[in-house]
Amino acid sequence: MRTRALTLCLAAALLASGGCRQNMHNQNKVKPYATSTFFADGQASRPIPAHTVARNATGAKVAIATGLTVAKAPAQAGPPPVTLALLQRGRERYDVFCSPCHGRAGEGQGMIVQRGFKQPTSYHDPRLVNAPTDYYVQVMTQGFGVMPSYASQVPLDDRWAIAWYIRALQYSQNARLADLPGDLRAQVEGALQTKAPAEPAHAAAAPTETHP
16 A cells, blocks of 8 residues: 555656756747847847837937927927817817816816716816926826826827817916907907896886875
């Protein structure tokens, strides 16, 4: 009985040792920067394609890849000119990617915030009203707080469009009538007077009660 038990233990040990083979560890492979007979240039590592940008690159690499002017390195491309078409594109992209958190008016009360997600700072907060437009492009590129990077989802031109539309939202909530040029201010004032509700007619005076 004891001999049989020893035989079974030995068999189990032999089976277990079979799983310790180093075939995968010692497989035929080419290490980085080693020579190779497979490629014509004899190098195992392949050349990096032109204009490749490392994923999650930061600092100077982000500035070069995104055209930011608030990063340390100079940008290769500046912001596009602000046009009505750019703002319309920014509004369309903002409603898709930004309004679920930030709300349609930028007040920070988007639908997922109403359902329990962390509320972002309102775009009408003085700190963000005074922030440069480039700041919004950088946040969309790199992320901030619980907000992830949107660089892989929103192209650079659309990030600029969204940033300028955010600026338009801020103007819509914080601009003063006195900030408008004279001719436009007169048009707005005239429109406001036209839309003002009419004064209610005075009710007829009730008859004075007399006493005998």
